[in-house]
Amino acid sequence: MAHTTITRRYRFCAAHRLHTEHLSAEENWAAFGKCNNPNGHGHNYIVLVTVSTPETEKAVDLARLDRIVGERIVTRFDHHDLNQDPEFADRTTTGENLVLLIWDLLAPHLPEGQLKKVGVIETRDNYFEYAAPSPV
Ligand SMILES: Nc1nc2c(c(=O)[nH]1)N=C([C@H](O)[C@H](O)COP(=O)(O)OP(=O)(O)OP(=O)(O)O)CN2
């Protein structure tokens, strides 16, 4: 069945430090280099949310999508330190972990099966993505 997809762009600014309590100071530095600096650093994150709808269903309204992403993601992370977020208590604040967390925070609030992909642009050169597994 034909599907249409829409990708909408959101933004937030946040600080983080790549660090894990499971490694020593030296091991953290070896693993994460300058991103392990104790003072942390910031990014202007861009989040790309892709929803897809079969032609027989009504697509999620963009105003509703904005509200969900605003409440669940932007308000939660904008001008915050990601390392202080409870979901990162035992996970490093990598882009890989952030994109998975954003997926997990959004999926339960969207019509079942409509969330297809989440992308996070962290820097000019770093893009992280998680996509729903294709049905077999
Ligand atoms: N596997 C991962 N490695 C790194 C991540 C990550 O999320 N997953 N993140 C970082 C840092 O957050 C860092 O801010 C990005 O580092 P880097 O690419 O070095 O960014 P710069 O803009 O400073 O790039 P330069 O190439 O040094 O100019 C690191 N690693």
Ligand SMILES: [Zn+2]
């Ligand atoms: Zn960083």
